[in-house]
Amino acid sequence: MRFRTALVSGAEAHGMLTAYFAERAAGFPPEQGEYRPTFPTDAAFTPPAGVFLIVDDEVGAESTAIGCGGIRRIDPDPQSGLVRYEVKHLWLTDAARGRGAGRALLVELERRARGFGAEELVLDTNASLAAAGGLYRSSGFVEIEPYNDNPNATTWYAKRLH
Secondary structure (H helix, E strand, C coil): CEEEECCCCCHHHHHHHHHHHHHHHHHCCHHHCCCCCCCCCHHHHCCCCEEEEEEEEEECCEEEEEEEEEEEEECCCCCCCCCEEEEEEEEECHHHCCCCHHHHHHHHHHHHHHHCCCCEEEEEECCCCHHHHHHHHHCCCEEECCCCCCCCCCEEEEEECC
């Protein structure tokens, strides 16, 4: 597995985000209304403000893009003043799920956030994404009060980086 940076506006990243948003819209709980995607901007995911990664599965000489995800700097925590980065758009193709790629991507994003000076990682998710919630909890994230008003989210998580 290999991670490479990409512009979120680039064709490959945009294609992955489009697939991710379509999948979320199709599986979004109807009682929560309509899924409302927002395509990210390059500025938010360009170092040192953040980074967007494509995950490649390398088998021999072949390399196939199997997922994506990014981090972006957001406002410091209002109580603690900690420097915060937010995990966004962590997504894998169906074929890549269950093989540890999501955990590896999350570890890489955390590593890069630390390199940018992050003291805390935060993220939001939806309770309908049970596997994602399990990944976050088993990776040291704890549930927190909402830090944003994302209409697609039902659960917010944070992880202090020491």
